[in-house]
Amino acid sequence: MVTLDVNIIAAHLEALEETIISKLIERAQFRLNAPIYESGKSGFIGEEKRSLFQVRLWYHERMDAQFGRFCVPEERPFSQRLPSPNRTVNLPETPLCIEDVNAVNLTKQIITSYLDLVPRLCQEGDDGQYGSSVEHDVYAVQAISRRIHYGAFYVAESKYRKNPSDYQSAILARDTPALMSLLTRPEVEEKIIARVREKVRHAQATVNKEIRCIIDPEIVLQYYRDHIIPLTKEGEIRYLLNRSSVVDK
Amino acid sequence: MVTLDVNIIAAHLEALEETIISKLIERAQFRLNAPIYESGKSGFIGEEKRSLFQVRLWYHERMDAQFGRFCVPEERPFSQRLPSPNRTVNLPETPLCIEDVNAVNLTKQIITSYLDLVPRLCQEGDDGQYGSSVEHDVYAVQAISRRIHYGAFYVAESKYRKNPSDYQSAILARDTPALMSLLTRPEVEEKIIARVREKVRHAQATVNKEIRCIIDPEIVLQYYRDHIIPLTKEGEIRYLLNRSSVVDK
Numbered sequence: 337m338v339t340l341d342v343n344i345i346a347a348h349l350e351a352l353e354e355t356i357i358s359k360l361i362e363r364a365q366f367r368l369n370a371p372i373y374e375s376g377k378s379g380f381i382g383e384e385k386r387s388l389f390q391v392r393l394w395y396h397e398r399m400d401a402q403f404g405r406f407c408v409p410e411e412r413p414f415s416q417r418l419p420s421p422n423r424t425v426n427l428p429e430t431p432l433c434i435e436d437v438n439a440v441n442l443t444k445q446i447i448t449s450y451l452d453l454v455p456r457l458c459q460e461g462d463d464g465q466y467g468s469s470v471e472h473d474v475y476a477v478q479a480i481s482r483r484i485h486y487g488a489f490y491v492a493e494s495k496y497r498k499n500p501s502d503y504q505s506a507i508l509a510r511d512t513p514a515l516m517s518l519l520t521r522p523e524v525e526e527k528i529i530a531r532v533r534e535k536v537r538h539a540q541a542t543v544n545k546e547i548r549c550i551i552d553p554e555i556v557l558q559y560y561r562d563h564i565i566p567l568t569k570e571g572e573i574r575y576l577l578n579r580s581s582v583v584d585k
Numbered sequence: 586m587v588t589l590d591v592n593i594i595a596a597h598l599e600a601l602e603e604t605i606i607s608k609l610i611e612r613a614q615f616r617l618n619a620p621i622y623e624s625g626k627s628g629f630i631g632e633e634k635r636s637l638f639q640v641r642l643w644y645h646e647r648m649d650a651q652f653g654r655f656c657v658p659e660e661r662p663f664s665q666r667l668p669s670p671n672r673t674v675n676l677p678e679t680p681l682c683i684e685d686v687n688a689v690n691l692t693k694q695i696i697t698s699y700l701d702l703v704p705r706l707c708q709e710g711d712d713g714q715y716g717s718s719v720e721h722d723v724y725a726v727q728a729i730s731r732r733i734h735y736g737a738f739y740v741a742e743s744k745y746r747k748n749p750s751d752y753q754s755a756i757l758a759r760d761t762p763a764l765m766s767l768l769t770r771p772e773v774e775e776k777i778i779a780r781v782r783e784k785v786r787h788a789q790a791t792v793n794k795e796i797r798c799i800i801d802p803e804i805v806l807q808y809y810r811d812h813i814i815p816l817t818k819e820g821e822i823r824y825l826l827n828r829s830s831v832v833d834k
Contacts, residue, residue, distance in 0.1 A: 347796035
Protein backbone atom coordinates (compact mmCIF):
# COMPACT_ATOMS: atom_id res chain seq x y z
CA MET A 337 0.00 0.00 0.00
CA VAL A 338 1.29 3.47 -0.88
CA THR A 339 1.87 5.39 2.34
CA LEU A 340 -0.12 8.30 3.75
CA ASP A 341 2.54 9.01 6.38
CA VAL A 342 2.89 12.75 6.13
CA ASN A 343 6.64 12.71 6.79
CA ILE A 344 7.28 10.25 4.00
CA ILE A 345 5.06 12.21 1.62
CA ALA A 346 6.98 15.38 2.47
CA ALA A 347 10.30 13.59 1.97
CA HIS A 348 9.12 12.30 -1.39
CA LEU A 349 8.08 15.79 -2.48
CA GLU A 350 11.48 17.00 -1.33
CA ALA A 351 13.24 14.37 -3.44
CA LEU A 352 11.21 15.43 -6.47
CA GLU A 353 12.65 18.93 -6.05
CA GLU A 354 16.07 17.60 -6.98
CA THR A 355 14.66 15.87 -10.01
CA ILE A 356 12.91 19.02 -11.24
CA ILE A 357 16.00 21.16 -10.67
CA SER A 358 18.23 18.73 -12.53
CA LYS A 359 15.84 18.59 -15.51
CA LEU A 360 15.66 22.39 -15.69
CA ILE A 361 19.45 22.66 -15.56
CA GLU A 362 19.71 20.10 -18.37
CA ARG A 363 17.24 22.01 -20.54
CA ALA A 364 19.14 25.25 -19.94
CA GLN A 365 22.24 23.77 -21.56
CA PHE A 366 20.53 24.54 -24.89
CA ARG A 367 19.42 27.89 -26.24
CA LEU A 368 15.77 28.87 -26.14
CA ASN A 369 15.32 27.69 -29.75
CA ALA A 370 11.96 29.46 -29.97
CA PRO A 371 10.76 27.79 -33.21
CA ILE A 372 10.34 24.47 -31.38
CA TYR A 373 7.35 25.96 -29.54
CA GLU A 374 5.63 27.38 -32.62
CA SER A 375 2.59 25.53 -33.94
CA GLY A 376 2.89 24.50 -37.57
CA LYS A 377 6.69 24.70 -37.50
CA SER A 378 7.60 21.24 -36.27
CA GLY A 379 9.29 20.33 -39.57
CA PHE A 380 8.15 16.79 -38.74
CA ILE A 381 6.66 14.73 -41.56
CA GLY A 382 2.92 14.29 -41.07
CA GLU A 383 2.78 16.86 -38.26
CA GLU A 384 1.75 20.08 -39.92
CA LYS A 385 -0.22 21.59 -37.02
CA ARG A 386 1.67 20.93 -33.82
CA SER A 387 4.93 22.43 -32.60
CA LEU A 388 7.99 20.18 -32.40
CA PHE A 389 7.65 20.23 -28.61
CA GLN A 390 4.04 19.04 -28.88
CA VAL A 391 5.03 16.31 -31.32
CA ARG A 392 7.80 15.06 -29.06
CA LEU A 393 5.52 15.11 -26.02
CA TRP A 394 2.89 13.13 -27.92
CA TYR A 395 5.39 10.53 -29.17
CA HIS A 396 6.90 10.18 -25.73
CA GLU A 397 3.55 9.82 -23.98
CA ARG A 398 2.32 7.34 -26.55
CA MET A 399 5.33 5.15 -25.71
CA ASP A 400 4.88 5.72 -21.98
CA ALA A 401 1.20 4.79 -22.23
CA GLN A 402 2.11 1.48 -23.86
CA PHE A 403 4.44 0.75 -20.93
CA GLY A 404 1.73 1.60 -18.40
CA ARG A 405 2.98 4.92 -16.99
CA PHE A 406 -0.48 6.40 -16.61
CA CYS A 407 -1.70 3.58 -14.39
CA VAL A 408 0.08 5.53 -11.62
CA PRO A 409 -2.21 8.24 -10.16
CA GLU A 410 0.48 10.95 -10.03
CA GLU A 411 1.48 10.32 -13.64
CA ARG A 412 -1.24 12.26 -15.45
CA PRO A 413 -0.93 12.48 -19.23
CA PHE A 414 -0.58 15.73 -21.13
CA SER A 415 -2.05 14.07 -24.22
CA GLN A 416 -5.47 12.67 -24.99
CA ARG A 417 -6.50 9.50 -26.83
CA LEU A 418 -3.43 7.57 -25.72
CA PRO A 419 -3.17 3.82 -26.36
CA SER A 420 -3.83 1.26 -23.63
CA PRO A 421 -0.89 -0.40 -21.86
CA ASN A 422 0.72 -3.37 -23.62
CA ARG A 423 1.62 -4.92 -20.29
CA THR A 424 0.01 -5.64 -16.95
CA VAL A 425 1.19 -3.14 -14.38
CA ASN A 426 1.49 -4.47 -10.83
CA LEU A 427 1.76 -1.51 -8.54
CA PRO A 428 1.21 -1.17 -4.80
CA GLU A 429 -2.40 -0.45 -3.84
CA THR A 430 -3.29 3.18 -3.41
CA PRO A 431 -5.13 4.60 -0.39
CA LEU A 432 -6.68 7.31 -2.55
CA CYS A 433 -10.47 7.65 -2.66
CA ILE A 434 -11.24 8.88 -6.15
CA GLU A 435 -13.01 7.24 -9.06
CA ASP A 436 -11.51 9.23 -11.90
CA VAL A 437 -7.92 10.34 -11.24
CA ASN A 438 -8.13 12.49 -14.35
CA ALA A 439 -10.50 14.83 -12.48
CA VAL A 440 -7.19 16.05 -11.04
CA ASN A 441 -5.32 16.62 -14.27
CA LEU A 442 -3.50 19.94 -14.27
CA THR A 443 -1.30 19.32 -17.27
CA LYS A 444 -2.76 22.19 -19.33
CA GLN A 445 -1.82 24.68 -16.65
CA ILE A 446 1.59 23.03 -16.28
CA ILE A 447 2.33 23.46 -19.99
CA THR A 448 1.28 27.13 -19.92
CA SER A 449 3.46 27.86 -16.90
CA TYR A 450 6.40 25.92 -18.34
CA LEU A 451 6.31 27.72 -21.69
CA ASP A 452 6.42 30.94 -19.72
CA LEU A 453 9.41 29.70 -17.71
CA VAL A 454 11.65 28.50 -20.57
CA PRO A 455 12.55 31.97 -21.96
CA ARG A 456 13.66 33.02 -18.48
CA LEU A 457 15.62 29.81 -17.96
CA CYS A 458 17.46 29.46 -21.26
CA GLN A 459 19.82 31.77 -23.06
CA GLU A 460 18.22 33.55 -26.00
CA GLY A 461 18.92 32.47 -29.52
CA ASP A 462 19.19 29.35 -31.58
CA ASP A 463 21.84 26.63 -31.44
CA GLY A 464 20.13 24.21 -33.84
CA GLN A 465 19.76 21.60 -31.08
CA TYR A 466 16.01 21.28 -31.54
CA GLY A 467 15.85 17.53 -30.95
CA SER A 468 17.76 17.70 -27.66
CA SER A 469 15.80 20.74 -26.48
CA VAL A 470 12.38 19.14 -26.90
CA GLU A 471 13.68 15.89 -25.41
CA HIS A 472 14.66 17.77 -22.25
CA ASP A 473 11.45 19.79 -22.30
CA VAL A 474 9.53 16.53 -22.03
CA TYR A 475 11.65 15.32 -19.10
CA ALA A 476 11.14 18.66 -17.35
CA VAL A 477 7.36 18.85 -17.72
CA GLN A 478 7.01 15.22 -16.67
CA ALA A 479 9.01 15.88 -13.50
CA ILE A 480 7.01 19.01 -12.70
CA SER A 481 3.75 17.18 -13.35
CA ARG A 482 4.71 14.26 -11.13
CA ARG A 483 5.45 16.63 -8.23
CA ILE A 484 2.22 18.58 -8.61
CA HIS A 485 -0.03 15.54 -8.99
CA TYR A 486 1.69 13.50 -6.29
CA GLY A 487 1.19 16.41 -3.90
CA ALA A 488 -2.39 16.97 -5.04
CA PHE A 489 -3.39 13.36 -4.36
CA TYR A 490 -1.39 12.25 -1.36
CA VAL A 491 -1.06 15.48 0.59
CA ALA A 492 -4.80 16.10 0.23
CA GLU A 493 -5.80 12.59 1.31
CA SER A 494 -3.39 12.67 4.22
CA LYS A 495 -4.65 16.08 5.41
CA TYR A 496 -8.24 14.94 5.01
CA ARG A 497 -7.68 11.92 7.23
CA LYS A 498 -6.14 14.02 9.97
CA ASN A 499 -9.16 16.28 10.15
CA PRO A 500 -12.10 14.62 8.38
CA SER A 501 -14.94 16.57 9.95
CA ASP A 502 -13.73 20.02 8.90
CA TYR A 503 -12.92 18.78 5.40
CA GLN A 504 -16.29 17.01 5.09
CA SER A 505 -18.22 20.19 5.89
CA ALA A 506 -16.23 22.23 3.39
CA ILE A 507 -16.54 19.54 0.70
CA LEU A 508 -20.31 19.18 1.19
CA ALA A 509 -20.68 22.96 0.96
CA ARG A 510 -18.36 23.02 -2.14
CA ASP A 511 -16.61 25.79 -0.19
CA THR A 512 -13.37 26.24 -2.12
CA PRO A 513 -12.04 29.16 -0.01
CA ALA A 514 -12.59 27.13 3.17
CA LEU A 515 -10.75 24.16 1.64
CA MET A 516 -7.91 26.44 0.54
CA SER A 517 -7.63 27.82 4.03
CA LEU A 518 -7.70 24.34 5.61
CA LEU A 519 -4.91 23.00 3.44
CA THR A 520 -2.61 26.02 3.27
CA ARG A 521 0.52 25.94 5.45
CA PRO A 522 2.46 29.16 4.82
CA GLU A 523 5.39 28.06 6.98
CA VAL A 524 5.81 24.87 4.93
CA GLU A 525 5.68 26.86 1.69
CA GLU A 526 8.38 29.22 2.93
CA LYS A 527 10.55 26.27 3.86
CA ILE A 528 10.17 24.69 0.43
CA ILE A 529 11.06 27.91 -1.34
CA ALA A 530 14.19 28.49 0.74
CA ARG A 531 15.26 24.89 0.22
CA VAL A 532 14.79 25.08 -3.55
CA ARG A 533 17.00 28.16 -3.78
CA GLU A 534 19.71 26.38 -1.82
CA LYS A 535 19.43 23.21 -3.92
CA VAL A 536 19.79 25.08 -7.21
CA ARG A 537 22.96 26.66 -5.82
CA HIS A 538 24.31 23.37 -4.55
CA ALA A 539 23.58 21.52 -7.79
CA GLN A 540 25.68 24.03 -9.73
CA ALA A 541 28.39 24.71 -7.14
CA THR A 542 31.08 22.47 -8.58
CA VAL A 543 30.31 22.56 -12.29
CA ASN A 544 32.69 23.94 -14.87
CA LYS A 545 31.13 27.29 -15.74
CA GLU A 546 33.09 27.62 -18.98
CA ILE A 547 31.08 24.84 -20.55
CA ARG A 548 27.86 24.61 -18.51
CA CYS A 549 25.13 27.23 -18.51
CA ILE A 550 24.14 28.26 -15.02
CA ILE A 551 20.52 28.94 -14.09
CA ASP A 552 19.47 31.60 -11.64
CA PRO A 553 18.12 30.08 -8.38
CA GLU A 554 15.61 32.96 -8.15
CA ILE A 555 13.91 31.87 -11.36
CA VAL A 556 13.35 28.34 -10.09
CA LEU A 557 12.25 29.67 -6.71
CA GLN A 558 9.71 31.99 -8.37
CA TYR A 559 8.43 29.12 -10.48
CA TYR A 560 7.94 27.03 -7.36
CA ARG A 561 6.25 29.88 -5.52
CA ASP A 562 4.03 31.11 -8.36
CA HIS A 563 3.20 27.84 -10.13
CA ILE A 564 4.23 24.55 -8.56
CA ILE A 565 2.87 25.29 -5.08
CA PRO A 566 -0.38 26.99 -6.23
CA LEU A 567 -1.06 24.26 -8.81
CA THR A 568 -0.49 21.58 -6.19
CA LYS A 569 -3.05 23.28 -3.94
CA GLU A 570 -5.49 23.61 -6.83
CA GLY A 571 -5.01 19.89 -7.40
CA GLU A 572 -5.63 19.16 -3.71
CA ILE A 573 -8.93 21.04 -3.90
CA ARG A 574 -9.94 19.19 -7.06
CA TYR A 575 -9.09 15.91 -5.38
CA LEU A 576 -11.15 16.76 -2.31
CA LEU A 577 -14.13 17.93 -4.36
CA ASN A 578 -13.98 14.66 -6.32
CA ARG A 579 -13.27 12.44 -3.33
CA SER A 580 -15.54 9.46 -3.71
CA SER A 581 -16.89 9.36 -0.20
CA VAL A 582 -16.84 12.03 2.46
CA VAL A 583 -18.27 9.64 5.04
CA ASP A 584 -17.04 6.09 5.04
CA LYS A 585 -13.25 6.39 4.92
CA MET B 586 31.71 23.68 -36.73
CA VAL B 587 32.00 21.40 -33.69
CA THR B 588 35.19 22.28 -31.86
CA LEU B 589 38.41 20.29 -31.63
CA ASP B 590 39.77 22.54 -28.86
CA VAL B 591 41.08 20.02 -26.39
CA ASN B 592 40.08 22.10 -23.36
CA ILE B 593 36.51 22.39 -24.52
CA ILE B 594 36.35 18.68 -25.32
CA ALA B 595 37.66 17.90 -21.83
CA ALA B 596 35.14 20.28 -20.26
CA HIS B 597 32.35 18.64 -22.23
CA LEU B 598 33.42 15.18 -21.07
CA GLU B 599 33.52 16.57 -17.55
CA ALA B 600 29.96 17.87 -17.85
CA LEU B 601 28.81 14.46 -19.08
CA GLU B 602 30.11 12.98 -15.82
CA GLU B 603 27.41 14.84 -13.92
CA THR B 604 24.77 13.59 -16.32
CA ILE B 605 25.88 9.96 -15.95
CA ILE B 606 26.04 10.24 -12.16
CA SER B 607 22.58 11.75 -11.95
CA LYS B 608 21.08 9.02 -14.18
CA LEU B 609 22.70 6.28 -12.09
CA ILE B 610 21.39 7.84 -8.88
CA GLU B 611 17.89 8.03 -10.39
CA ARG B 612 17.99 4.35 -11.42
CA ALA B 613 19.14 3.36 -7.93
CA GLN B 614 15.93 4.77 -6.43
CA PHE B 615 14.29 1.53 -7.59
CA ARG B 616 15.15 -2.02 -6.60
CA LEU B 617 17.14 -4.24 -8.93
CA ASN B 618 13.89 -5.78 -10.27
CA ALA B 619 15.84 -8.59 -11.93
CA PRO B 620 12.99 -9.92 -14.14
CA ILE B 621 13.15 -6.77 -16.30
CA TYR B 622 16.48 -8.00 -17.67
CA GLU B 623 15.33 -11.54 -18.45
CA SER B 624 14.67 -12.44 -22.08
CA GLY B 625 11.20 -13.75 -22.72
CA LYS B 626 9.79 -12.18 -19.56
CA SER B 627 8.89 -8.72 -20.78
CA GLY B 628 5.16 -9.29 -20.22
CA PHE B 629 4.73 -6.93 -23.15
CA ILE B 630 2.15 -7.84 -25.79
CA GLY B 631 3.85 -8.91 -29.02
CA GLU B 632 7.30 -9.05 -27.39
CA GLU B 633 7.80 -12.67 -26.43
CA LYS B 634 11.57 -12.83 -26.89
CA ARG B 635 13.10 -9.67 -25.54
CA SER B 636 13.43 -8.50 -21.94
CA LEU B 637 11.39 -5.52 -20.80
CA PHE B 638 14.58 -3.45 -20.76
CA GLN B 639 15.30 -4.41 -24.38
CA VAL B 640 11.73 -3.58 -25.39
CA ARG B 641 11.87 -0.17 -23.74
CA LEU B 642 15.26 0.58 -25.30
CA TRP B 643 13.91 -0.37 -28.72
CA TYR B 644 10.75 1.76 -28.36
CA HIS B 645 12.76 4.71 -27.10
CA GLU B 646 15.35 4.49 -29.86
CA ARG B 647 12.68 4.09 -32.51
CA MET B 648 11.19 7.39 -31.32
CA ASP B 649 14.62 9.03 -31.06
CA ALA B 650 15.47 7.88 -34.59
CA GLN B 651 12.33 9.55 -35.95
CA PHE B 652 13.44 12.80 -34.28
CA GLY B 653 16.94 12.52 -35.77
CA ARG B 654 19.02 11.68 -32.68
CA PHE B 655 21.36 9.37 -34.57
CA CYS B 656 22.39 12.05 -37.03
CA VAL B 657 24.76 13.16 -34.27
CA PRO B 658 28.06 11.19 -34.39
CA GLU B 659 28.29 10.62 -30.62
CA GLU B 660 24.71 9.34 -30.45
CA ARG B 661 25.20 5.78 -31.61
CA PRO B 662 22.13 3.52 -31.53
CA PHE B 663 21.91 0.36 -29.46
CA SER B 664 19.28 -1.00 -31.86
CA GLN B 665 19.41 -2.01 -35.49
CA ARG B 666 16.95 -1.44 -38.34
CA LEU B 667 15.75 1.88 -36.92
CA PRO B 668 13.48 4.16 -38.97
CA SER B 669 14.80 7.22 -40.83
CA PRO B 670 14.31 10.68 -39.31
CA ASN B 671 10.94 12.36 -39.90
CA ARG B 672 12.57 15.76 -39.84
CA THR B 673 15.57 17.53 -41.30
CA VAL B 674 18.27 17.89 -38.70
CA ASN B 675 20.43 21.01 -38.97
CA LEU B 676 23.47 20.46 -36.84
CA PRO B 677 26.85 22.21 -36.79
CA GLU B 678 29.36 20.68 -39.20
CA THR B 679 31.69 18.09 -37.74
CA PRO B 680 35.48 18.13 -38.16
CA LEU B 681 35.56 14.32 -37.95
CA CYS B 682 37.12 12.35 -40.80
CA ILE B 683 35.18 9.13 -40.95
CA GLU B 684 32.85 7.72 -43.56
CA ASP B 685 30.82 5.37 -41.39
CA VAL B 686 30.41 6.60 -37.82
CA ASN B 687 28.95 3.22 -36.92
CA ALA B 688 32.42 1.71 -37.32
CA VAL B 689 32.82 3.20 -33.82
CA ASN B 690 29.71 1.72 -32.22
CA LEU B 691 30.45 0.29 -28.78
CA THR B 692 26.87 -0.10 -27.62
CA LYS B 693 27.07 -3.89 -27.23
CA GLN B 694 29.96 -3.57 -24.80
CA ILE B 695 28.15 -0.73 -23.02
CA ILE B 696 25.06 -2.89 -22.44
CA THR B 697 27.16 -5.78 -21.11
CA SER B 698 29.04 -3.52 -18.71
CA TYR B 699 25.84 -1.76 -17.60
CA LEU B 700 23.98 -5.01 -16.86
CA ASP B 701 26.94 -5.97 -14.71
CA LEU B 702 26.80 -2.61 -12.91
CA VAL B 703 23.09 -2.51 -12.03
CA PRO B 704 23.14 -5.27 -9.38
CA ARG B 705 25.95 -3.43 -7.59
CA LEU B 706 24.17 -0.10 -7.88
CA CYS B 707 20.61 -0.99 -6.86
CA GLN B 708 19.25 -2.57 -3.75
CA GLU B 709 18.32 -6.22 -4.21
CA GLY B 710 14.74 -7.28 -4.55
CA ASP B 711 11.61 -6.28 -6.32
CA ASP B 712 9.44 -3.19 -5.80
CA GLY B 713 7.14 -3.73 -8.78
CA GLN B 714 8.37 -0.51 -10.41
CA TYR B 715 9.35 -2.21 -13.64
CA GLY B 716 8.23 0.59 -15.95
CA SER B 717 10.18 3.27 -14.07
CA SER B 718 13.23 1.06 -13.76
CA VAL B 719 13.57 0.38 -17.48
CA GLU B 720 12.81 4.02 -18.25
CA HIS B 721 15.79 5.06 -16.12
CA ASP B 722 17.94 2.26 -17.50
CA VAL B 723 17.48 3.76 -20.95
CA TYR B 724 18.44 7.25 -19.75
CA ALA B 725 21.53 5.81 -18.04
CA VAL B 726 22.82 3.79 -20.99
CA GLN B 727 22.21 6.71 -23.34
CA ALA B 728 24.24 9.04 -21.10
CA ILE B 729 27.08 6.50 -20.79
CA SER B 730 27.07 5.90 -24.53
CA ARG B 731 27.16 9.61 -25.33
CA ARG B 732 30.24 10.07 -23.12
CA ILE B 733 32.10 7.10 -24.58
CA HIS B 734 31.35 7.92 -28.22
CA TYR B 735 31.92 11.66 -27.85
CA GLY B 736 35.32 10.88 -26.33
CA ALA B 737 36.09 8.25 -28.97
CA PHE B 738 35.45 10.64 -31.85
CA TYR B 739 36.57 14.05 -30.69
CA VAL B 740 39.43 13.16 -28.36
CA ALA B 741 40.91 10.88 -31.02
CA GLU B 742 40.63 13.45 -33.81
CA SER B 743 42.04 16.18 -31.61
CA LYS B 744 44.99 14.01 -30.51
CA TYR B 745 45.61 12.98 -34.10
CA ARG B 746 45.84 16.58 -35.27
CA LYS B 747 48.37 17.44 -32.58
CA ASN B 748 50.71 14.69 -33.65
CA PRO B 749 49.73 13.47 -37.13
CA SER B 750 53.01 11.82 -38.15
CA ASP B 751 53.17 9.40 -35.20
CA TYR B 752 49.50 8.55 -35.56
CA GLN B 753 49.82 8.08 -39.33
CA SER B 754 52.63 5.54 -38.93
CA ALA B 755 50.72 3.56 -36.32
CA ILE B 756 47.51 3.66 -38.38
CA LEU B 757 49.26 2.52 -41.57
CA ALA B 758 50.89 -0.32 -39.63
CA ARG B 759 47.50 -1.19 -38.00
CA ASP B 760 49.57 -1.14 -34.79
CA THR B 761 46.92 -1.13 -32.06
CA PRO B 762 49.37 -1.26 -29.10
CA ALA B 763 51.25 1.73 -30.51
CA LEU B 764 47.98 3.66 -30.90
CA MET B 765 46.96 2.72 -27.37
CA SER B 766 50.27 3.98 -26.05
CA LEU B 767 50.04 7.22 -28.07
CA LEU B 768 46.57 8.09 -26.78
CA THR B 769 46.85 6.98 -23.16
CA ARG B 770 47.28 9.71 -20.53
CA PRO B 771 47.43 8.01 -17.11
CA GLU B 772 47.50 11.32 -15.24
CA VAL B 773 44.27 12.46 -16.96
CA GLU B 774 42.61 9.14 -16.13
CA GLU B 775 43.56 9.47 -12.47
CA LYS B 776 42.15 12.97 -12.40
CA ILE B 777 38.85 11.85 -13.90
CA ILE B 778 38.49 9.01 -11.41
CA ALA B 779 39.16 11.24 -8.40
CA ARG B 780 36.70 13.84 -9.72
CA VAL B 781 33.97 11.26 -10.27
CA ARG B 782 34.26 10.03 -6.68
CA GLU B 783 33.96 13.59 -5.42
CA LYS B 784 30.99 14.37 -7.68
CA VAL B 785 29.03 11.32 -6.54
CA ARG B 786 29.57 12.45 -2.95
CA HIS B 787 28.60 16.03 -3.72
CA ALA B 788 25.47 15.04 -5.65
CA GLN B 789 24.17 13.13 -2.63
CA ALA B 790 25.47 15.37 0.14
CA THR B 791 22.26 17.23 0.89
CA VAL B 792 19.61 14.63 0.02
CA ASN B 793 17.21 13.23 2.55
CA LYS B 794 18.62 9.77 3.22
CA GLU B 795 15.38 8.52 4.75
CA ILE B 796 13.69 8.55 1.37
CA ARG B 797 16.50 8.51 -1.19
CA CYS B 798 18.76 5.51 -1.84
CA ILE B 799 22.41 6.45 -1.76
CA ILE B 800 24.91 4.95 -4.18
CA ASP B 801 28.48 4.15 -3.25
CA PRO B 802 30.96 6.51 -5.00
CA GLU B 803 33.44 3.61 -5.28
CA ILE B 804 31.07 1.67 -7.52
CA VAL B 805 30.75 4.55 -9.98
CA LEU B 806 34.48 5.18 -9.82
CA GLN B 807 35.20 1.51 -10.61
CA TYR B 808 32.76 1.63 -13.49
CA TYR B 809 34.52 4.67 -14.88
CA ARG B 810 37.94 3.10 -14.42
CA ASP B 811 37.10 -0.39 -15.69
CA HIS B 812 34.57 0.39 -18.41
CA ILE B 813 33.97 4.00 -19.42
CA ILE B 814 37.62 4.95 -19.80
CA PRO B 815 38.77 1.69 -21.50
CA LEU B 816 35.77 1.69 -23.86
CA THR B 817 36.45 5.31 -24.79
CA LYS B 818 40.01 4.36 -25.67
CA GLU B 819 38.84 1.35 -27.65
CA GLY B 820 36.54 3.73 -29.52
CA GLU B 821 39.43 6.13 -30.17
CA ILE B 822 41.43 3.29 -31.71
CA ARG B 823 38.48 2.22 -33.86
CA TYR B 824 38.04 5.80 -34.99
CA LEU B 825 41.71 6.14 -35.91
CA LEU B 826 41.79 2.81 -37.77
CA ASN B 827 38.71 3.92 -39.72
CA ARG B 828 39.84 7.49 -40.26
CA SER B 829 39.13 8.27 -43.88
CA SER B 830 42.46 9.87 -44.74
CA VAL B 831 45.77 9.70 -42.94
CA VAL B 832 47.34 12.25 -45.25
CA ASP B 833 45.22 15.15 -46.40
CA LYS B 834 43.75 16.56 -43.15
